């Protein structure tokens with residue numbers, strides 16, 4: 001049993017959906033079926049976020065919702081003959097979404113209602129892909145993952161209940177995979193009282209790992225618009241190098257530091273169950289791509305990782321007290337309380353600095369909660385650069401012309417926070 005994950009870029013239009021069909025047709029062996037995890041088409045999740053934002057603030061969301069409808073209808077028109085039943089299914093989903101949007105209550109939980117709305121991207125994509133596969137005679141069954149992937153109600157960042165989820169997958173998904181491919185949604189889960197949850201933005205890679213761990217699968221393949229795992233994002237750096245083979249450990253660290261090609265939570269379930277992860281190009285499916293698995297490296301090309309929209313905050317006790325375990329625990333408790341992840345930290349005698357993702361809503365509240373005890377200084381719009389497996393040449397190359405506010409180096413990793421960013425290549 002294998003798991004394939006197709007992200008937004010791989011199903012962004014009708015031609016892309018056809019290409020997914022071709023990839024699956026090439027896999028048909030008759031005896032081994034594939035669990036297919038699909039994300040929302042193209043930039044649908046961003047568009048649904050905009051629709052939700054307007055609905056929550058009681059603003060008119062008709063135009064962005066209608067654009068989203070037209071986008072999906074256009075894809076269907078190009079893929080299916082007229083009067084195909086998929087049309088009704090997609091219409092039903094849009095009607096359900098519209099009905100939910102009309103009940104949105106600004107005085108109720110933002111994050112909970114957000115999850116109910118953005119989940120429609122994956123529901124639409126999975127219905128369309130499943131119908132398309134059936135249409136081109138690839139045996140396939142649609143699966144609603146929400147009663148299967150059981151989570152807690154931490155909206156937008158739900159935690160998986162592994163025991164329940166594994167039981168569900170063993171009892172209801174494994175038997176299905178004896179007969180057909182199964183198409184399901186990435187990114188989504190469900191609570192015991194049947195509310196939809198999401199696993200964190202870009203969380204469909206993680207969904208693939210959850211299914212793979214629980215089946216267990218022989219491998220996971222995530223299909224991307226790049227040749228595989230590269231030593232840098234090709235949108236930010238020229239002359240990137242493909243890792244043909246790389247260890248789970250190297251990859252988990254790259255994902256943690258911000259290599260957005262793989263969601264950071266994806267690696268752990270695969271590493272502990274020794275399930276190889278292939279990163280392959282949906283544009284060149286015949287190319288080998290990258291295999292991430294149990295292996296050792298003597299030497300590996302330095303990896304350049306960039307995290308944008310960073311904030312560097314420094315704290316000093318008002319009475320010049322030393323930084324110690326007690327005031328650090330106060331700062332850490334506030335970071336946890338406001339759900340800030342520490343991307344880098346450093347302390348000196350009387351000052352503690354932390355680099356986190358900027359968040360215009362939570363940042364002021366977080367700082368307010370500490371301002372009685374600490375003098376707080378901060379800079380926003382910063383970039384955190386990381387070089388894994390650095391050499392001196394790579395440091396010289398990357399730090400050239402940068403205004404550096406803080407830097408740190410360990411035996412393998414060099415990081416700095418910079419006022420100078422990096423531009424996306426056209």
Ligand SMILES: Nc1ncnc2c1ncn2[C@@H]1O[C@H](COP(=O)(O)OP(=O)(O)O)[C@@H](O)[C@H]1O
Nearest residue numbers: 007008009010226229230232233235259260261
């Ligand atoms: N180290 C890296 N190797 C390859 N791609 C990377 C890397 N870091 C960032 N990326 C970016 O990740 C993108 C693919 O991931 P993503 O957009 O999340 O795909 P999808 O949403 O289709 O699953 C690439 O287009 C590339 O710009």
Ligand SMILES: N[C@@H](CC(=O)OP(=O)(O)O)C(=O)O
Nearest residue numbers: 007008039045201202203204
């Ligand atoms: N659609 C969700 C989940 C996801 O993982 O998408 P993608 O595979 O396209 O990154 C998001 O955009 O966050």
